[in-house]
Amino acid sequence: MSELDLSQLYETLASEAIVALIAINADSGQLLYTNKLANSLFEINTHELNKLNIKQIIPQEENKNFHPLTMEMILTEGYNQDVLIKKFNGNRFIGNISTKNIEINDSKITLFMCLDITIQRKLQRELTSKQEEIQNAYQELLAQNAQLKELDLAKTRFIALTTHELRTPLSAMVGSSELLKEKLYDTDEEREEFISMIHEQGLHLMELVNDILDFAKITSGKMDYFIHNQDLVPVVKMLMEQFESVADASNVTIDFKDEGKEFICYFDEVRLKQIVSNLISNAIKYNKKEGSVEVFLEEKDEKIFVYVKDTGRGIPSDQIEQVFNEFETLGKVANHQKGTGLGMPITKRLIEGMGGEIDLTSEVGVGTTFWVTIPTKKILSDDLYRERTDDFDLAAS
Numbered sequence: 001m002s003e004l005d006l007s008q009l010y011e012t013l014a015s016e017a018i019v020a021l022i023a024i025n026a027d028s029g030q031l032l033y034t035n036k037l038a039n040s041l042f043e044i045n046t047h048e049l050n051k052l053n054i055k056q057i058i059p060q061e062e063n064k065n066f067h068p069l070t071m072e073m074i075l076t077e078g079y080n081q082d083v084l085i086k087k088f089n090g091n092r093f094i095g096n097i098s099t100k101n102i103e104i105n106d107s108k109i110t111l112f113m114c115l116d117i118t119i120q121r122k123l124q125r126e127l128t129s130k131q132e133e134i135q136n137a138y139q140e141l142l143a144q145n146a147q148l149k150e151l152d153l154a155k156t157r158f159i160a161l162t163t164h165e166l167r168t169p170l171s172a173m174v175g176s177s178e179l180l181k182e183k184l185y186d187t188d189e190e191r192e193e194f195i196s197m198i199h200e201q202g203l204h205l206m207e208l209v210n211d212i213l214d215f216a217k218i219t220s221g222k223m224d225y226f227i228h229n230q231d232l233v234p235v236v237k238m239l240m241e242q243f244e245s246v247a248d249a250s251n252v253t254i255d256f257k258d259e260g261k262e263f264i265c266y267f268d269e270v271r272l273k274q275i276v277s278n279l280i281s282n283a284i285k286y287n288k289k290e291g292s293v294e295v296f297l298e299e300k301d302e303k304i305f306v307y308v309k310d311t312g313r314g315i316p317s318d319q320i321e322q323v324f325n326e327f328e329t330l331g332k333v334a335n336h337q338k339g340t341g342l343g344m345p346i347t348k349r350l351i352e353g354m355g356g357e358i359d360l361t362s363e364v365g366v367g368t369t370f371w372v373t374i375p376t377k378k379i380l381s382d383d384l385y386r387e388r389t390d391d392f393d394l395a396a397s
Contacts, residue, residue: 169201257296
């Protein structure tokens, strides 16, 4: 092959190369040569080649994903990097660049080679994003599966616990009634003791069954609410009076901080009594000897806050979340007290059903404060705001 043929071959190879090729005067930055792909990629007018400088393709702004091209990168021997580049018309793209410094007739030349990888990078980012979404979804499924397994175990424990709790009062009632039936008692006092035993265990059994029925109604969405605005103070006062004998029997003092003013808000009286009764009952039950229970009200942010504060043993911080968990008994939190463990989950569901909230703070050895919020304005659907009818069956509620 002749020298002319070789020269044409080299020129053709450079011109038709599958990489954008630009020859630059290393001292001035002036463009000396561009191949076809460079002309197309950078939108170069070859008739104005001597007027163009490589500095014109250096973007001035920063990019969160890619470093912008710099003169240092261009002039660094063997540099290879994905960078943000500006075309001569001002448009930006992501390019993979590589450089080579050569010297021809004492002139320093830098060969600047570039591939447009904008689409590849976009696809790569989308692929990475999808992979992250899939990984997150997988982790979420694993967490949900673990929760379902735990829930299944919790349900099994709950059924076993409830069966035991129901059997205990039933056994006591059957045993006592058989003794009465066979008249296996010596005195009237013993007979009265058996009758009292049957009555007490019957009340306990009714409490257990009511918890289960209430929870079933709530979870199935069949719990009825009759909400209207009224003064909360008389309701709280009545409950405090009802719990005085219970508190005295437990050697606990209870006190309502009455400010002598009305606290008007929207609530279902029957459900609210159930809620506050549960809070006061627990505050007495889990209190220390000669402890105290304080109940007080506060109005703020268009809500009435009902606080029930005790001086009991408190709940460890790592167990607080269990208090409102379904199938996690409050008894587990506090020395395995008897019951279905549905009291607090029911309380939470009921107060939320009236548009309120429940929360607590607790310190071991100091005590616990529960509070519920009750809206002072209508925030629920209109059909819930109604008066309770006279023929409403409380026993079936």
